[in-house]
Every structure is written in C-alpha cells, then in structure tokens.
Amino acid sequence: MNPMDPRASIKDLLRHGRLRELLEVAAQLHGHYCAGLAFGVQAGYAGLKRLGFDNTGMEELLAVVECNNCFVDGVQMSTGCSLGNNALIYKDLGKTAVTILSRKTNGAVRIALKAGGWQGENASDKQKEAGELFRRVVKERQDDPEAARRMRELFRELSFETVEKSEDDLFEIREAAPEFPEYAPIMDSARCSRCGEEFMETKGSSPEGEPVCLQCAQADCYAVLGRGICMLKKGVW
Ligand SMILES: [Zn+2]
Ligand SMILES: [Zn+2]
Structure with a gap:
C-alpha cells in the first residue's frame, strides 16, 4: 500500500485488466451488482486504457457522463473521477455514455453503450427474467421479497458476465475532441x-x-x- 496513492490497489487492478475485482470494488459504493454498474466499470477501463491509468483526482482526468444511473458509479470507481473531486461532469442527456478526457495526454475518448445494450432483441433468458423482475420490484415497487432476492441474484450473475464481454461488443468507442472545461474555481x-x-x-x-x-x-x-x-x-x- 502506497500511503501517497490511496488508489494504488485500484490502479493495479486496472493495469492488469482485472475487471471482476474492479466490479466488486464498485459494488461496495453502489450497494448492489447490476449490468449498468458493470458497463460503467468497463467503460472507464476502456477509456483509461487509452489515456493512461495515472490520476490523482486533481482534475487531470475528467469523465463527462451523459446519464445519472448505475453506469455512473462504475465510471466513478474505475476512473477515480467523482462528483466530489470535480472530475465528474454530468451532462443531462440520458445516454449511457461517457467521454473521458486527459489533460496530461491531451486526449479524449467517448465510450457509448451500443443500442440494445441494456436488453436488446438478443436478450438471454436470464436477461429476460431479470428484466421482468426489475419491472415488478423496481418500476412497480411490488413488495415481494423473494422476487427482489432473485432479481439481485440474477443481476449479480449478469454483471459478472458483462465484464467478461469484449468492449467492442458492448460499446461504440471513438476518439473525441479534447475540449476541456475550466478547472473548478476556488470561491470565497x-x-x-x-x-x-x-x-x-x-x-x-x-x-x-x-x-x-x-x-x-x-x-x-x-x-x-x-x-x-x-x-x-x-x-x-
Ligand atoms: Zn445498479
Ligand atoms: Zn441562511
């Protein structure tokens, strides 16, 4: 453990592409396992792989997310860009996408979930069952502890399956213009x-x-x- 780098162990997982363990760390923040969280972990990893893993949370690396769902917690954990360190920027577009920018390398890359990524036509039986349970437990707020337990179980399995998938299957990844917002101003x-x-x-x-x-x-x-x-x-x- 490097006392000067509190994210050293996470960077180690990133450098070795150990996404299953990164997902476990992200779930500590997120509170549950789900595909959205796994997408976020993997999107952050895809960006950092191209732009560099070093980040001290001082706005040298920025993550511009386009939604405020489970995906964002995966991005925050894998990139180290958070609301609190001003390196997470939220654009209210409702898309499962993130642009990661590096001031160090003057590079930027946008990673967007492919259409149908949440639950497309090719959904597996497991995804369909999870989707149906999600509708009952989360959307309709039905009080059914067994359904909630089964949903969590399926979500967990699906999230670990997700991080095993190739990034090209999941995302559209392209270089973006390295246009940086201002540094967070220091106010009185x-x-x-x-x-x-x-x-x-x-x-x-x-x-x-x-x-x-x-x-x-x-x-x-x-x-x-x-x-x-x-x-x-x-x-x-
Ligand atoms: Zn979630
Ligand atoms: Zn007052």
Missing part, C-alpha cells in the same frame, strides 16, 4: 446573515448589503434528481 465563503451558515459566495444574494443564503432567501435552485437536473422553485421538490 460568505456567512448568511440570517441562519449563520457559510456558503459559496456566488450561491446567495445580498438584498440589503447583507449576505443571505439561497435557502433563507427561499430562492430557486438546481438539484440532480432521478429524472435529471431540475430547477426547484423556491427550493421545493
């Missing part, structure tokens, strides 16, 4: 004159010269919900 904090909490100074107002946070001002704000980026009127769902 202001202190809200009403609630006393500190906030990023650009995230408030100062009606009478006194800083007020968006919550106390009951202002509109954005949030990422399951359905994507939403404007919350007066901060209410």
